[in-house]
Amino acid sequence: MNVLIIGVTGYIGRAVAAAARRAGHEVAGLRHPGGHPLPEGVRAVDGDLADPASLTAVAKGFDRVVHVGPPLGEETDLAGVDALTAAGVPVVYTTGAAVLGSEPSDEDSDPDPHPLIRWRAEAERRVLAAGGQVVRPGMVYGNGGGLVAGLLAPKAAERGAGVYIGEPGVRWPVVHAEDLAGLYVAVLDRTGPGIWHGMSETVRLDELAAVLGDGRTVSWPLEEARAEIGGIADLFVLDQQISATKTRNRLGWNPAHTSLLDWLRARS
Template sequence: MNVLVIGATGFIGSAAAAALAKAGHEVSVLQRAGDRRATDHRPVPGDLTDPASLQRAATGFDRVVHAGPPLGESLDLAGVDALVTAGGPLVCTTGAGVLGSGTTDEDSEPDPHPVVAWRAEVERRVRTAGGRVIRPGMAYGEGGGSVPRLLAAKAAERGTGVYIGEPGVRWPVVHVADLAELYVAVVERAEPGTVWHGMSETVRLDDVARALGGGTATSWPLEEALADMGPVAGLYTLDQDVSSDKTRRLLDWTPRHTSLIAHLKAPGRRV
């Protein structure tokens, strides 16, 4: 298929673009005017902050994969509307934050954290138009992933692992290479109007902190984290056990990297 990838210079988008190309698809990437070409894929001019340019860029593709960063409610909704109007079936990335705390799966209704509240409406618009939604867990591997890097930096700064709030908070996680294979499966085989989960396992955030801290960890009080990081710190206290069983079964998706803790403890590992 002829596929446009939005966010192809980012952590997830670059992996998805590479996996799609490896699978034999013709991959083009959105590129802002004036930016230096950053990938080997064909650039298509467009800007996430300019919905009209998104509509022009996305016209004529068999699939449009949106793995760009969230920019806020007004820009994200306008961007999705523009991509839907372009007519190419959309594969849109949201995330586990769109789900509430506790145990959830692909059929659970969104209950988003306030920091990403509008993403539920993004999903609704994409699905209504016949698009597909991918909700990744916290992505790691290949030296990327904002959460592992942040926690690693805090561990280095304090001399011990650091987690936010109370111990025991669970997070769904996924290696970026496995997540990239899920994008290929969704592009090739997913039915219109569906939601898919990219989670390989559930981990405790304090266990992640201990692995990064050489066996020790301490709590960073939420009030202090909020003062340092802003409202996004609240996401680190969202306790979630998110199933991807339906995705694995229906799309034959089998993650190969199934232990974040082992990854973090491996000699010479890159967070």
């Protein structure tokens, strides 16, 4: 297929582009003025995610549009969804685990979005109504990026102990970047609306902190964390138990990386 990836120069987008090319798809990437160079083998298509009205013309002619770009805010994100779906091309749209609450949930559970990203549930609804696909990744790690490498590991080095925000015991779903990229490739072959969970396991954040801190951990008070990293700190106290069983069974998705903690220990 001829696939347009929005966010192709980002952490997830680069992995998805490489996986899609390995699967034999032709890949183009949205490039806004002054943006980063595109990955090797990816054709540039000029456009700007911050200019939603332009996206309809950009998307026309492709077989699929994969949106792994960053959230820009309610008004811009929803206008962008409307513009992409207006092109008549099936959209694979990325949200995340935070659109679900703290109750045990799966692909069929109703969204219960955290206020920080409340509009993303509406974005999902619009994509599904247009016959598109929604991918909800957990916390992504590997390939040198993500919150583990970009926030938690440096914070552990700074404090001499692994940090977790708030109380111990909070659980998060996680996934390796390469496994997640494989999921997007599997989703490209789907037709009709669908929700898919990109989560290979659930990890306790205090146990993750212990590995990063060589057995030493410290709680990072929520107010202090908010002052340093902003509203994302609130997500670190959201305890989540989210199943990806339907995704695995229907897509035949079998992640190769099934233990973030073992993966980190092997690199220490």
